Amino acid sequence: MTAISLRNLDIFYGATKVVHDLTLDIAEGESVALVGESGSGKSTVLKAITGLATNWTGAIAVEGVPRSHRIDRRCARQCQLVFQDPYASLHPRKTVDDALSEPLAIHGIPDDGRRVETTMAAVGLDARLRFRFPHQLSGGQRQRVAIARALMPEPRILLLDEPTSALDVSVQAEILNLLKRLRREQGLTYLMVTHNLPVVSFLCDRLAVMQKGRIVEIAEVARFKTGALASPYARELYAAGASRGC
Ligand SMILES: Nc1ncnc2c1ncn2[C@@H]1O[C@H](COP(=O)(O)OP(=O)(O)OP(=O)(O)O)[C@@H](O)[C@H]1O
Numbered sequence: 636m637t638a639i640s641l642r643n644l645d646i647f648y649g650a651t652k653v654v655h656d657l658t659l660d661i662a663e664g665e666s667v668a669l670v671g672e673s674g675s676g677k678s679t680v681l682k683a684i685t686g687l688a689t690n691w692t693g694a695i696a697v698e699g700v701p702r703s704h705r706i707d708r709r710c711a712r713q714c715q716l717v718f719q720d721p722y723a724s725l726h727p728r729k730t731v732d733d734a735l736s737e738p739l740a741i742h743g744i745p746d747d748g749r750r751v752e753t754t755m756a757a758v759g760l761d762a763r764l765r766f767r768f769p770h771q772l773s774g775g776q777r778q779r780v781a782i783a784r785a786l787m788p789e790p791r792i793l794l795l796d797e798p799t800s801a802l803d804v805s806v807q808a809e810i811l812n813l814l815k816r817l818r819r820e821q822g823l824t825y826l827m828v829t830h831n832l833p834v835v836s837f838l839c840d841r842l843a844v845m846q847k848g849r850i851v852e853i854a855e856v857a858r859f860k861t862g863a864l865a866s867p868y869a870r871e872l873y874a875a876g877a878s879r880g881c
Pocket residue numbers: 648653671672673674675676677678679680828
């Protein structure tokens with residue numbers, strides 16, 4: 636089954652087209668990276684899938700069901716977005732418990748009273764942090780809360796927008812290990828925007844290289860690691876990564 640199918644997708648902000656004729660299929664359980672220079676349209680693709688960018692033409696289907704341009708509750712539940720900066724994405728006056736309970740209310744999911752506790756445990760958060768506020772947590776703990784919040788509606792797909800780039804280098808690896816384990820344990824599909832080529836190698840099966848709103852190459856990560864890429868831009872990217880020891 637295809638988890639996400641994007642067909643001939645054009646995405647606009649006002650009259651400006653920022654994503655051009657993008658076609659990409661992501662299989663269930665697969666992890667795909669969107670890489671490319673700043674402003675190439677990577678985040679905009681995630682926004683269109685989740686309904687945050689509504690001005691698009693073409694087709695978007697999630698788990699085989701086409702999404703409409705309007706609020707799509709089914710898609711919103713199955714496809715959860717995790718942002719780069721957990722401090723900005725968590726409400727400063729809401730506790731961990733509030734942040735995790737809210738998605739259940741939004742999606743009308745009956746709560747057995749245990750879900751907050753079990754999800755905190757699944758992401759490696761100590762139960763004693765349950766009634767803390769974001770400012771009382773470390774950066775790594777906050778990103779764990781953001782990931783736990785995304786997991787609360789039991790999604791099939793996580794859309795990850797630079798999930799570790801706002802974190803200290805020392806905690807980036809912890810969060811990457813967590814994402815790797817969660818994918819394995821819960822059979823999740825990932826579509827991840829990243830600038831970080833080691834993250835692609837560690838967590839992804841394929842990568843789609845974007846340049847100026849278009850996909851210029853889709854490659855297996857194994858192929859990327861050997862530098863066997865077809866497009867000049869993707870080769871350039873590989874060379875830049877290789878020179879940094881990626
Ligand atoms: N809300 C918006 N209104 C108008 N233009 C926007 C908006 N958001 C992004 N853009 C423009 O759309 C283009 C694609 O932006 P997008 O954020 O998707 O790129 P990106 O590849 O994710 O970049 P980055 O790696 O810097 O996050 C850019 O030219 C950007 O300036």
